[in-house]
Amino acid sequence: MPQIAIDEFERLPLRVHAFLAGVPLHDVWAVDLPRARDGITLVEFLQRAGGLFLQLPPAVRALLSMRFFVGALFGWDRVTPGSVSESFAQRLTDEDRARSLAPAGTPDGLFRIVYRFKNEQLNEIVNRTVHAGALSALIEATAGYRFYFAVYVREVSRFTPLYMAAIEPFRKVIVYPALLRSVAAQ
Numbered sequence: 001m002p003q004i005a006i007d008e009f010e011r012l013p014l015r016v017h018a019f020l021a022g023v024p025l026h027d028v029w030a031v032d033l034p035r036a037r038d039g040i041t042l043v044e045f046l047q048r049a050g051g052l053f054l055q056l057p058p059a060v061r062a063l064l065s066m067r068f069f070v071g072a073l074f075g076w077d078r079v080t081p082g083s084v085s086e087s088f089a090q091r092l093t094d095e096d097r098a099r100s101l102a103p104a105g106t107p108d109g110l111f112r113i114v115y116r117f118k119n120e121q122l123n124e125i126v127n128r129t130v131h132a133g134a135l136s137a138l139i140e141a142t143a144g145y146r147f148y149f150a151v152y153v154r155e156v157s158r159f160t161p162l163y164m165a166a167i168e169p170f171r172k173v174i175v176y177p178a179l180l181r182s183v184a185a186q
């Protein structure tokens with residue numbers, strides 16, 4: 001599952017580019033998918049995949065279990081006033097809210113939906129380590145479809161860069177490839 005060049009991703013006609021302007025883009029991955037039929041939306045694809053990101057591969061589940069155990073020990077996931085960033089949903093325009101197929105704040109696994117459009121969905125997680133946005137997009141191409149997965153991270157403390165550096169090898173070698181293999185298998 002290839003990590004792709006950021007400039008390829010930024011050329012796509014996606015709302016996220018303007019919406020998260022100023023939030024660092026950490027990773028962009030893509031998976032080419034066959035064309036089952038024309039006009040498949042991201043929502044249809046995710047529904048057909050049946051909770052794809054909710055049924056995590058064993059290695060990813062194990063890493064997340066360790067992360068949540070350590071997070072509980074150090075209080076990383078406790079929310080205290082002023083300890084985390086405001087939701088990306090604060091950036092939604094009236095047009096974004098009207099266009100979204102799910103209300104901002106709707107739970108989606110470990111994340112909360114910021115917006116869900118026909119072919120683009122932005123989720124977020126906010127805690128004491130990071131404020132992360134996870135974007136999924138499905139773009140129709142000549143030979144089929146291309147599924148994009150991008151991760152944006154806004155610092156919430158001086159600890160954020162250290163945390164991101166510590167988890168980088170796990171994200172890039174285990175977590176994202178496992179998730180995207182699941183996407184490719186659909």
